[in-house]
Amino acid sequence: MPMDILLKEILSIQGVSGDEAKICRFLVEYVLQRSSSWKVTPKLYFGEKFHENIVLVFGKPRTVAFAHMDTVGFTVRYENQLVPVGGPELDESAFLIGEDAQGIIRCKAELRDGNIFHDFPRAIQRGTSLSFEQHIYEDDGFIEAAYLDNRIGVYNLLKLCETLEDGIIVFSTYEEHGGGAMPFLIKFIYENWGIRQALISDVTWVTDGVGFNKGVVVSMRDRYIPRKVYLNRILELADKSGIPYQLEVEAHGSSDGREIQLSPYPMDWCFIGAPEENAHSHREKVAYFDLECMIKMYQYLMCNL
Structure with a gap:
């Protein structure tokens, strides 16, 4: 899977937490230019009322997928x-x-x-x-660059937009510095569409139990614990999909899933993403095979959840 132009473009844009205007502007322009060629043209919500957050609503949504666009x-x-x-x-x-x-x-x-x-x-x-400063390296099935956390998650959802018929896609802000945007996004989504299930499109870590080229990671827990009933449904579907995946169990770390769990809304969540090395550095590393599995898994789950 050689790197396409879209991934290179979003990796070239700065977007430190609290200063996401440039990446937000790029994503809005991308959606406006490309959405008419997607399987379903979504309704786009953005602007001052949403700060730099972006919400795309496709068809009759049942599930929402979140990807934070900010970086350290x-x-x-x-x-x-x-x-x-x-x-x-x-x-x-x-x-x-x-x-x-x-x-x-x-x-x-x-x-x-x-x-x-x-x-x-x-x-x-x-x-x-x-x-x-951004320097992108490709070698032997891997990509190394700054901002892979979480431009990989953003790229995954942009690819999902091409085929999605029913669902909500959200590009959020502030995740790297304690969150803050998710509460009003969750409120907006739940109160307007009654969505009760979510996926978190982000990157996780290579550890002693999670490795490169073994597939996308389905996280069973980090610092926070998703509801087992929902997790079991996802694992059932992941098995049926035939897409390579691996399971993660960690005691530390968190994502936008934290904000969902602490919200007053009954919305389930699960973190699913590619593993990386050298997190939060100028040379984060991800395997293209795991990214491919991530893209395929999101396409399957958003269609079948």
Whole structure:
């Protein structure tokens, strides 16, 4: 599965939590340009009332799939300090990029006395977002790049849009830094369409029990635990699909599923995604085979749930 232009395009766009306007604008324009050629043309909800979040409604929906579009990064403080956004892995060899009122920024960061500092030769405007400079590598069935978390999840849902007849697709914000957008999105979706089942399109970790080239990961739990009845339905369908998958059981980590579980709405959820190495770094790594399985599994589940 060689990388297509769409994946490369969304990997090239910055979108640190709280600063998702560029990636939001790209996705809205993409939908407006392409949706007439999809199997079903969705109703599109976006704009100031939704902040930078996007909701696509296809046909008569039964299930909603969420993918967060934000990434980890840094916010410029004062005295050349940087404050992490989410949990970026600091690598002093990696370049950070951004832009303020005075121009383009490219710098490195270093940890000194417990604080993070940039080495840009001038002061950077306070509040500027910085994220890893993008370099995309493809080799022997793998892709390495920054922002795979969660542009892989976004790409998966964009591919799903091409064939989806009934369902809701949501591109959400703020996931990497504690959430915040999901409560009003869940309320909007539940109160307008009565949706009670959700899938979380995101990436997870390669661990001692989850490996590359073994298929998409169905998470049985992370820090939070999906309802077993719903999980069993998904596993039944996953078996029937014949699509390679692997099971994950973890004690830590979370996703937009957390916000669903803590909401006052009776909506089930399950995290399903490709595994990656080097999470939150400038060289996250995903196997194309696992991504292919992820795309196929979402197409199957959204049709049959």
